[in-house]
Amino acid sequence: MKTLIYTEWLKMRKYNPFWWIMGITALSYPGINYIFYAGFQDITSQPGQASTYAKMALGNPFAFPEVWHSVAFFSSLFVFIPAVVVIMFISNEYSFKTHRQNIIDGWSRDRFISSKLMDVVMITLLITILYFLVALVAGLINQERLIRDTWGQSYYTGLFALQTFAQLSLAFLIGFLVRKAFLALGIFLFYYIVLENLLVGWLSWKKVSAASYFPLEISDRLIPKPGFWYITNPSAYQKDLDAVPLHILLTVLLTAFIWLFCYKLNRRRDLK
């Protein structure tokens, strides 16, 4: 395990695109949350009765404990940025033919996939730490009273980590199958940003239950929209919260299937 992480670290530490994209991620996660926070501040700090009503109705989604949920939701919209790194890492191995050389040098085929699994785990960990810091800082800034339930919803850290890991695993699968960086990135981004949203939106509108079971949607539903989003329909919020355990199970199953498939395929095929 230590050797695997060390070897992957040797590959990534001088790979400039990795640091650029991680830098962009480090800016985008606080950025997107700040944009929503600024919007919330605008609505609730205007003079007059309306802002008071808004404040009462919305609560403060950036105060503890709701901040864990809100920041997890807003940050999760940007998982496609670290997904670019995941795709680059696997497609690099194909373009440099090092997916062969690593085996020739003495890794087993399973160990090669494990090294890529470590990449996804390491990136998930970095992203989760970033989320945790953003949520913590936002919560502390918005701490209105001394006694608050600071860690009440901090379990969203686990849900955020699982969601990120699951979606990055899907990005890995596309990179692993397609091999060519630009093609894989194109397919993933098109699916992530356009296709699945269109399909899920259309099926939801048609009230078809399959809408909840698309590969990304399964893990998207680990973190429902924050409570204020459902201000006119609290029962729908409860329904989405109740569905989270099922989606945890489905996410774990899908992600396990993705990795088992990658291990199995890599064992069988010729490494060209």
Add this chain to the structure above:
Amino acid sequence: MSIVLSVDNLYKSYSTVRALNGVSFEVPENSVFGILGPNGSGKTTLLGIIMDVLRPNNGGFRWFGKPGSAEQRKKIGTLLETPNFYSYLSATDNLKITQAISGRGNKQDIDTVLRKVNLYDRRWAPFKSYSLGMKQRLAIAAALLGNPKVLVLDEPTNGLDPVGIAEIRELIRELKDHGHTIIMASHLLDEVERVCTHAAILKNGQLITTGHVDEIMKDDDLVEMSAANLQALAAVLQKTGSKVLVDEKTNMVQVVFPQGTAKLDELNRFCFEQGVVLTHLILKKKKLEARFFELTNN
């Protein structure tokens, strides 16, 4: 002498093409084993299978008497097909990865092998800035890292200049002298002839012959002669009952004797007694190239 590698009845097909068709041979310890064959004969496929990057359809192989495994590959220095490295990393950083995966060598060894292949001065330059020859030399350095007892080299002199080729040849000889076993695929027969002790010849995925180079080269004696009157010489030689070939372009007569039976002093005396004075008399050693063409019917 123990067997380093035994290949047993290997079959490999790519859609409609049969790349290997029941190939079997053994590589003895401390040999320089050449795998020869024209382009597309299955050399690289064979090496790909024994290094586990290709899966055979049938058959198997054993390294050091045991089925192939990742642990065994760690002990083997390999250059397969093209130099495969991370383009954004320097020679040193790439070799650190080779070292981390294989467990062969240490930091000092990285410098040692880079000096050996004359890349030490450019060790911090990224791989993508290297010329073809430099890339090849880095691949050889990676194979040499940690001084493995067995080396697998696929076309090791690809992209090298004449000096580089001579250096690699010398390096292979040196490694053999230090007890290493080298398995080398090449289509450069001259190169193979100079360094190999054993060989396997492949054609269209089939093993044509294998064994010690001397056994493969075992063939009739060919004696080349000349005299002022070529026709008179040919007529005299016909009396020996041997096969005589007259080449008027080179002004030579060639006589074929069963292996080991050509006696130049007796031939010289016989011709002189028959009234023909020789101006040229030599026992020709058949080149591996000629033997290769014979065996592969090219």
